[in-house]
Amino acid sequence: MSARDEILARVRAATADVTTPVGARANNRPTGHEVSPGRTRTLDLFAENVADYRAEVLRVPAGEVAATVAEVLRARGLGSVVVPTGLDTGWRTALAEVSTVVTEGEAGSAAELDRVDAVVTACAVGIARTGTIVLDHGPDQGRRELSLVPDTHVCVIRADQVVHDVPEALTRLGAPPHRGRPLTWVSGPSATSDIELERVEGVHGPRTLVVVIAGAIP
Template sequence: MNARELILGRIRAAFGEPPPAPAAVPRDVRSAGAAVDLEVLVRRLTDYRATVHRCTDDEVAQVVDQVLGGRRVVIPPGLPRHWLPATVAATADENHAAEQIDDMDGVVTAAAVAIAETGTIILDAAPDQGRRVISLVPDVHVCVLRADQVVATVPDALARVDPHRPLTWISGPSATSDIELNRVEGVHGPRNLHVVITTYP
């Protein structure tokens, strides 16, 4: 008997026989279908230091102008062009290198779904959302979200997304803290997140 076996034997003797494993693990997971409260999403996003704008679909360009007017932005190739004002210099992403995207002042994307309870927005790399890199590298992210894309809970969101697509989950601007809890924004993504919640007139 070596030292390892001796030590483990003493531990087993001290603890006695292990209890039998349960036949089944109870899982009280909530199902999808909860009622949506848009105000909960707005509160969560504001708590996370995102800026929330509410407007009609026809007014999105005005909001983008307020946030990024006069600046250079990268956009996914399938972004609706009527969301862009004439004041921004928009470049459609065509597999640009990270260095080219880093030269841009901001990005405008759509979204796949948003979760009110957690204040989380999910992008799934659809043509109006683009590659993950364009939503992570620029300093300002303007994300346009239709009110009918908002669900109540995580199970509701999982029922809508395709798990085989590259999903990016966003809860506010990028933020991290050191051991002394000093908050630093912009390390892992944009420092500024603007969420534009739209309804149709």
Template sequence: MSARDEILARVRGATTDVTTPTGTLRREQLTDSGAADPDGLTQFAEMVADYRAEVVRVADHEVPAAIAAALRDHGCSSVVVPDGLDPVWVTAAEEVARVRREAETPTHADLDSTDAVVTAAALGIAVTGTIVLDHRADQGRRALTLVPDTHVCVVRADQVVQDVPHAVARLRPDAGDARPLTWISGPSATSDIELERVEGVHGPRTLVMLLVDG
């Protein structure tokens, strides 16, 4: 037996209890929406906040004012918006910052000179505190949410599911519906070998989530 075979045999032996199937969650078992209940929404908000993101719970009619407040509070003088973003939200952003449309920021340099981005979301996952973007018209292309330093993201309560299997089932209802996905668990951060946290290395330094109740 070669050294490689011996190492692989040891790995297989050490992981037998976790790799042997004990039951498989099939797609047909996920017939309900998996939407989070009120406790799940609270869990989602707490998990997102635990990642050092700012969480603001608002009613639907309060979203425009909350967007303006978030941009103002974080000193954002310019903001890029996806082409499909709610026009009312865009108008609110225009009250406090210079708005640039997605088409007006074709390069990373254009985005790097922009303070913030405002987007909607595809869904949220309660148990992990994760926001998922599938980059439809109200979320824009991936670079839009990776380069500006502040991301204001609006997540509706009915978009929050309880766990990852329900998230995947909702994101890809059939095998042919594949889209690029960005999974966001808090602001961008990394740690060096001495465990010193550095934020904003590979994405926004500041994440503000507006969770729309009701």
């Protein structure tokens, strides 16, 4: 008996007592969606899980986003920042008061991006259950390289962009205007561990992630 035949024989033996037709079982499968615990709890869970990944979380009224992102750069001494072409003009104006603003078109290569201290973007969706931010690289997020090379990523997410779980996020991402766009899923700063479990940050992306939740009052 070949290894394949042996594996299949074991599968048949393990499922021999299953009498329910496959189609009937499919009708009873869970969809993956959970009952939403409410907007406040969803936002709290999102902030908690993002912070658990060692990212910094700031929750501010929508009208304070520009001042907040500028203060993040000023407080960290970040002298240059790259911004997507479609980023909110008010945010760009505030950033220009504390840092040298480089537009997406001016940073055409990875080497040029590597000389920039930070990047500020919006995002497409946030997932509370996993603390994940999803970028679909629309005009206010820029090309994928933009959010991977600079050492600090400041990401602004509106409160209404936060969903409870992954299935809900996929439903939203599968609809216009997100459908068909490339996706980058971010769960905290870039980090990896060697065989001795020594954590190293900033290997595959930004070393520092700051998430600004706009419209969520602390």
